[in-house]
Amino acid sequence: MTDTKGPDRVATADEIGLSAREAAAPPPDTAPPRTAAQAAPPRDAAQADPPRTAAQAALPRDSASWARKVDRLQVDRRSGVRGTNVAGRRLTGPVQGFGKMWQKTYQMDAGSQITPEQAIATWREHFPEFWPKGNRFAGALTGINPGDVALLDLSIGGGVKLSTGVFVLYADAESFTLMTPQGHMFAGWITFSAEREGDTTTVQAQVLMRANDPLYEIAMTLGGHRKEDKFWAATLTALGRRLGLPDPRVETRSTCVDSKRQWRHSRNVWHNSMVRSVLQTISAPLVGLSRLARGMNSRTNG
């Protein structure tokens, strides 16, 4: 583990507006050395660990951080989002995507007064609040936990919202990862993490992705990548402000990991949520009229 030298003074929770749960994450310097068992704490690091049973002790210490295996996503209705294009979909990683494979890293220096645990606790607890205006993230009320499915409405212009979702693949005290379903703009995952480097904490979002199908690959090339870069830079900036940083600055790095396109996955376009969202928006009035007519018929017949 890297040696760290702490700041002269650590800001109080009130000063940087942290909740009780976020403030419970250990501050720099005052935190005792981490044992092996503490290195990957359970879902809610702020809660006391229950005693581990013999069966639990046999499991690796990352077991509580990973989601259970799912074949197809199941979701409940959530208010404020359309909630389509997620139920019944399979998860897609970079292996299942179509386009070039990119690793994009958005990094912010969070200063010396915030620990990685505090930064991640804040991010997990208030994740939707940091999203740019016009986009909706409807997750579980308890924050970000392994196995959760969140529904998204993303602004794509022309009054159309792209309805999709994400799955919480992994979450611990220092990082969490979201994975995308079929039909999402990209196949892959986004890992949000924080790490102590010297006497400062670095917070980052890292996307490992391929555009899910040929249509998305074209869209990403024609400005989609630039839009995504702005999205995550804005998100990190909002997080930085929440953490009390006076002037949050985000550094962006993009690397093309694989320039080959996986043509065998071109048929992913069948699930394309952008096309489906447009069709759902156009057909919404007709669907509404049809439901109204069916309701009137049943009342007349009844």
Place this chain on the structure above:
Amino acid sequence: MNAPAITMDVRRVGETTAVVDIRGEVTAACEPVLMSAYEAAGGTATSRLVLNFGGLEYMNSGGIGMLVTLLVRANRQRQQLAAYGLSEHYREIFELTRLDEAITIYDSEESALHGVVR
């Protein structure tokens, strides 16, 4: 970045196959170690690279991402990637992330070497 708590030893098995014995924690921090092992195991003569996860103690999502990067490099060299020694827990993670569709999982070293699916 924290020093990785991992060792990766490379064994050559025949002229075209290499086994990488992984012991410790697979995280994004161990990418240099994995890539060094890949270089040691690689070369144009190697057509099959077998990852032995029998000594795996911990893996986070950064570790899975690193395996995807390794997979891309192996594909570029037209090399097959195989794995064995995964506990039930880690086998499920491979299935959840659908990495098992690109890295074939075997029950034993013998079956991994010969490409005989369980």
